[in-house]
Amino acid sequence: MSDYYSEETHGPHEFFELGDVELESGITLPNARIAYKTHGSLNEGRDNAILFPHMWSGTPKAMEIFIGQGRPLDPSRYFIILPGQFANGFSSSPSNTPPPFDGGAFPNVTIGDDVRAQHRLVSERYRIERLELVLGWSMGAEQTYEWAVRFPDMVKRALPFAGTAKTTPHDYLFVRAHEDALKSDPAWNDGFYRDSSDVHVGLRRHAQIWSVMGLCPEFYSAEAWRGVGFTSVEDFVKRFWEAYFLPMDPNNLIWMGWKWRHGDVSRHTGGDLAAALGRITARTYVVPFAHDMFFPPGDCEAEQRLIPNSTFRIVDSLWAHFAMFCMTASDREQIDACIGDLLKEEVT
Amino acid sequence: MSDYYSEETHGPHEFFELGDVELESGITLPNARIAYKTHGSLNEGRDNAILFPHMWSGTPKAMEIFIGQGRPLDPSRYFIILPGQFANGFSSSPSNTPPPFDGGAFPNVTIGDDVRAQHRLVSERYRIERLELVLGWSMGAEQTYEWAVRFPDMVKRALPFAGTAKTTPHDYLFVRAHEDALKSDPAWNDGFYRDSSDVHVGLRRHAQIWSVMGLCPEFYSAEAWRGVGFTSVEDFVKRFWEAYFLPMDPNNLIWMGWKWRHGDVSRHTGGDLAAALGRITARTYVVPFAHDMFFPPGDCEAEQRLIPNSTFRIVDSLWAHFAMFCMTASDREQIDACIGDLLKEEVT
Numbered sequence: 001m002s003d004y005y006s007e008e009t010h011g012p013h014e015f016f017e018l019g020d021v022e023l024e025s026g027i028t029l030p031n032a033r034i035a036y037k038t039h040g041s042l043n044e045g046r047d048n049a050i051l052f053p054h055m056w057s058g059t060p061k062a063m064e065i066f067i068g069q070g071r072p073l074d075p076s077r078y079f080i081i082l083p084g085q086f087a088n089g090f091s092s093s094p095s096n097t098p099p100p101f102d103g104g105a106f107p108n109v110t111i112g113d114d115v116r117a118q119h120r121l122v123s124e125r126y127r128i129e130r131l132e133l134v135l136g137w138s139m140g141a142e143q144t145y146e147w148a149v150r151f152p153d154m155v156k157r158a159l160p161f162a163g164t165a166k167t168t169p170h171d172y173l174f175v176r177a178h179e180d181a182l183k184s185d186p187a188w189n190d191g192f193y194r195d196s197s198d199v200h201v202g203l204r205r206h207a208q209i210w211s212v213m214g215l216c217p218e219f220y221s222a223e224a225w226r227g228v229g230f231t232s233v234e235d236f237v238k239r240f241w242e243a244y245f246l247p248m249d250p251n252n253l254i255w256m257g258w259k260w261r262h263g264d265v266s267r268h269t270g271g272d273l274a275a276a277l278g279r280i281t282a283r284t285y286v287v288p289f290a291h292d293m294f295f296p297p298g299d300c301e302a303e304q305r306l307i308p309n310s311t312f313r314i315v316d317s318l319w320a321h322f323a324m325f326c327m328t329a330s331d332r333e334q335i336d337a338c339i340g341d342l343l344k345e346e347v348t
Numbered sequence: 349m350s351d352y353y354s355e356e357t358h359g360p361h362e363f364f365e366l367g368d369v370e371l372e373s374g375i376t377l378p379n380a381r382i383a384y385k386t387h388g389s390l391n392e393g394r395d396n397a398i399l400f401p402h403m404w405s406g407t408p409k410a411m412e413i414f415i416g417q418g419r420p421l422d423p424s425r426y427f428i429i430l431p432g433q434f435a436n437g438f439s440s441s442p443s444n445t446p447p448p449f450d451g452g453a454f455p456n457v458t459i460g461d462d463v464r465a466q467h468r469l470v471s472e473r474y475r476i477e478r479l480e481l482v483l484g485w486s487m488g489a490e491q492t493y494e495w496a497v498r499f500p501d502m503v504k505r506a507l508p509f510a511g512t513a514k515t516t517p518h519d520y521l522f523v524r525a526h527e528d529a530l531k532s533d534p535a536w537n538d539g540f541y542r543d544s545s546d547v548h549v550g551l552r553r554h555a556q557i558w559s560v561m562g563l564c565p566e567f568y569s570a571e572a573w574r575g576v577g578f579t580s581v582e583d584f585v586k587r588f589w590e591a592y593f594l595p596m597d598p599n600n601l602i603w604m605g606w607k608w609r610h611g612d613v614s615r616h617t618g619g620d621l622a623a624a625l626g627r628i629t630a631r632t633y634v635v636p637f638a639h640d641m642f643f644p645p646g647d648c649e650a651e652q653r654l655i656p657n658s659t660f661r662i663v664d665s666l667w668a669h670f671a672m673f674c675m676t677a678s679d680r681e682q683i684d685a686c687i688g689d690l691l692k693e694e695v696t
Contacts, residue, residue, distance in 0.1 A: 169569065169571075170564070184553060
């Protein structure tokens with residue numbers, strides 16, 4: 001394995017040992033754990049906690065760019081937990097689990113499995129009864145919805161950015177195509193390879209598909225890559241997309257992808273999405289990103305209409321789904337404004 | 349090779365022998381030919397001809413669904429030429445050319461090469477000086493633009509459906525990803541395989557990417573596949589997309605794809621797209637399809653503004669880019685209306 005999933009690269013993590021966990025699939029994962037990070041301190045009332053799960057392909061580190069003195073996620077005021085998820089390379093994952101669940105034999109994991117693990121972290125380790133805010137981007141938004149539907153009493157405010165409560169069929173096909181790009185490399189070998197870099201052709205192919213679907217036509221027409229230091233489309237494909245994915249573990253991406261495309265809060269209500277979203281009591285902002293090809297604003301708005309105490313806002317950016325990378329000041333400011341405005345709202 | 353590229357499957361063709369053709373690439377293709385079909389009769393004045401080139405992956409047969417008594421493309425009134433293009437499997441193609449240009453060694457061909465060949469067919473075989481209408485869909489629209497820019501005096505009316513005069517960078521990446529899905533199959537073997545069905549894994553992978561990009565999120569959310577006889581998303585992916593592509597020749601698709609992504613009328617004017625489109629004298633309708641992920645209406649409208657005597661119209665369909673398949677009566681009626689309205693306009 002590469003040294004990508006190391007504290008040297010991603011900073012220190014804490015670990016919460018879950019013991020033997022029965023997954024939604026019916027498989028029991030022995031000695032399961034989730035890695036996480038925290039910022040700030042939990043107050044005596046245990047009522048200043050914010051939970052911010054990360055996106056597909058990410059680790060808790062990815063969300064740290066939103067934390068800072070004087071920003072909405074201010075660690076001098078809030079206790080901010082950045083929980084990991086299964087298959088992210090630090091928590092129990094294809095890349096770090098011993099046989100019989102190593103590599104391509106890792107069991108399928110779900111958003112529900114992640115949220116149950118995060119719930120134990122929050123409840124057992126920190127004895128927190130209610131979270132001031134749960135927020136997340138993309139698959140982190142899926143986890144936010146799962147939290148708000150599964151544990152409505154524990155979620156005071158919810159802020160899903162650029163994600164859906166139920167994966168749409170188009171998004172499902174999209175994600176499966178990404179996975180298949182990785183699997184198309186014969187070196188993937190059903191998930192049993194010696195080193196993730198052996199699968200570099202699959203990782204590059206996968207990066208190329210992301211270069212198409214991860215952004216939007218307007219981004220490329222405006223040559224928005226120029227503003228952030230790239231010199232041509234090909235340069236951007238290589239130095240942004242390939243450089244991002246090449247160090248990662250193909251199995252971790254595939255198993256997180258399976259989780260993404262099977263996200264669906266309506267399994268709590270026998271397939272009734274309106275009933276599931278109707279359970280949410282959190283004050284909720286639903287915030288898609290303009291031009292997002294995975295989670296078009298229309299799909300997010302259709303769900304927002306089913307959430308009782310919710311508001312719809314759009315972050316406008318040529319970076320489409322990747323506005324959350326905050327490659328421009330405008331993106332960071334719009335996202336911070338959503339977080340800040342929601343935290344300012346009085347919620348009982 | 350499969351028997352897909354046969355007259356049994358696609359009906360009778362005529363052939364125009366081009367002799368040795370120097371391609372835009374600088375390679376000379378010996379004994380080149382284009383296949384074509386015609387409907388109706390050329391009148392004595394030779395002024396009732398319509399040229400209707402076909403799309404990527406298609407053959408002249410694909411456009412016959414628009415021809416009929418009482419419809420705008422009425423063969424009792426017009427002489428309708430359905431010209432082929434290089435790499436379509438009937439005209440000179442990777443699948444039918446002898447060494448040294450067989451299979452993976454076929455030279456790159458361009459929209460300009462196609463249009464010069466079509467021009468010789470129209471001028472030399474039929475001695476037509478002016479076409480009543482040139483129309484086409486997708487890569488046929490690229491050819492329509494090339495005609496209108498290259499031979500403005502010969503094109504009285506132009507009707508590009510769901511295509512652009514210059515391929516956008518996003519569209520370029522899209523098409524290259526399709527090609528790479530085919531090439532990812534080790535059986536493709538740099539384009540040297542015994543039978544196209546040996547590359548069925550690549551063809552299926554390619555079909556899957558088309559299932560994502562060829563339509564749109566709204567199509568799948570509305571389950572529009574139900575209206576045309578499919579029973580689930582997977583059923584649609586198999587029986588629509590895989591069934592469409594599996595009989596085709598991977599090299600033919602790849603070489604047509606190269607042509608698609610390099611389409612650019614501005615090479616006639618040193619890269620100045622406004623100058624190129626400003627050359628068009630034809631009365632022109634620019635007609636994108638709503639939700640089209642290859643050729644978003646905004647991209648088409650930006651070009652339309654550069655065409656002197658042009659009108660912008662949108663065909664509204666959940667079938668997105670594939671509205672041209674006329675899977676619904678509404679799609680066929682909207683497209684027929686565009687053709688009919690343009691033909692009714694008095695043009696000097």
